[in-house]
Amino acid sequence: MKLEIAICDDDISTCSDLDLLLMDYGKENNHEFSIDIFYDEKRLYQMLTEGKKYEILFLDIELNNEHTGIDIGNYIRDELKNEEMKIVFISSKESYAMSLFEIRPTHFLIKPLVRNQIYKLMEKILSIFFRDDYFSFKIRGHIYKLKMSDILYFEGSNRKVKIVLRNEIIEFYSSLQEVFEQVKDRKFYFVHKSYLINYEKVIVFKYDELIMLNGNHIPISQAKRKYIREMQLLHEREML
Incomplete structure (x- = not known):
């Protein structure tokens, strides 16, 4: 099973680091990922509106654009009625964590991202995908x-x-x-x-x-x- 993953963050280095960590995890654990990277939310909005399905979305909260990551999360849950997508919020501020529950995220990551943290998170998410549910x-x-x-x-x-x-x-x-x-x-x-x-x-x-x-x-x-x-x-x- 190839998992479709999206990363949306306006910080290029964060996207690059996360992409590399995910690909390393996939190779080491025999999982195949297809990863799309978005440096702003507009293209992501377009892809989602056109019906693109992602199993996992890594989403920065503080996008320096018209919409925040919280706006995108609300759009996915409330407008698209998509409860299946696993949303992982990314932020440099821990204070956001408790304000995200209406979006029902899978996890909340604090920058800078750490290899062990990403690996542990992927084990958790994949255990959900591959269990009898x-x-x-x-x-x-x-x-x-x-x-x-x-x-x-x-x-x-x-x-x-x-x-x-x-x-x-x-x-x-x-x-x-x-x-x-x-x-x-x-x-x-x-x-x-x-x-x-x-x-x-x-x-x-x-x-x-x-x-x-x-x-x-x-x-x-x-x-x-x-x-x-x-x-x-x-x-x-x-x-x-």
Whole structure:
């Protein structure tokens, strides 16, 4: 599988260094990459608008042009509705990290870029691409599969479970605990006895509720509030 990767940074040396590190990683680990480099955002916007698909985008936040990296990230998520692309933000300022969660980035890199840092990040991203990432369920004797990245959350009531996607709800007979056994290693968390959420599909964290990608509000039970806050802090630290 050849991965399509884009680098967008107005600093030529950063692009060159990152391109070399990625190619070295690919050669050393038998992975094939196709890498496009953009020194400003206009050509990248054009390519994305024309339908170009990238698996990974390394994106500088402080582009010295009309748009910032955050603008591009919002365009990818909100306008193109692309949740599959792994966005890795690059910046010389660590202060940006906590303001990027609505874009749901995979990681946040601080300049200057370091070989070990890039290698560790690529191992993490590739482990996501090459794992079995489907949720299986049964309706009337037939087995169905959904990509876990398409699932916003599960809602349980009695012996029925609703799978909530961005524009669809699927219902089948099971329990949330049985569902959890299948998704527990994929950043799905209980926030309430009736809700099992995909952490990567949360766009707003509040003390007593979460707002999901489709705008739905999910309550956090009192017993789960400390736990969810700890999970949020853990994932924020993992980005750095």
